[in-house]
Amino acid sequence: MNFLGGTISEKIDLTFTSDKSELTFNFSSEQKSYLKEYIGQEVVIGIRPEDLSIEKTNIKSIELECVLDVIEPMGNETFIYFEIEKVQFIARVKPLYDIKVGGKIKLYIDPEKIYLFDKNYKIMWEKNYKSHGQDSSTKERYELFFLLHVTSYKYCLEHSECKIYVP
Secondary structure, eight states, rough: EEEEEEEESSSSEEEEEETTTTTTEEEOOOHHHGGGGGGGGGEEEEOOOOGGSSSSSSSEEEEEEEEEEEEEESSEEEEEEEEETTTEEEEEEEEOOOOOTOOEEEEEGGGOOEEOOHHHHHHHHHHHTTTTTTHHHHHHHHHHHHHHHHHHHHHHOOOOOOOOOOO
16 A cells, blocks of 8 residues: 555645645545544545556546656556655556656546545544445554554664655
């Protein structure tokens, strides 16, 4: 899972803004009902590689333009690596043949498929895992995985510049 820190704010709509403002999006009305209590707080979003798409899947999709760092053709799919705010992301997309390292590509995120974690590494929006037919043990695994990822990332920041690849 890809992780990125930010803050929830409310101007006209309830909005996520990443730490360096490279990614901003509005939450759906359903998400708003769960997230009102987190206004002004730091949160972390989680995006699964398969939930990043090269095609706009619905009108609410969040558009990202990114520069490709690594392209890994796997036959029936392609893994592409890129950065948002100097954080390495990976997307698992359909096979791509007309892209190259250093090139730009547009990717789309369905906001309903974004996982939200509070600063205590707890999933904030339960519908995220329930809507995919997952149970509370899945929620606990995600929370543990997130905690391990953050601990590894903090260690890297303290000891040297490094990137963590989390497929």
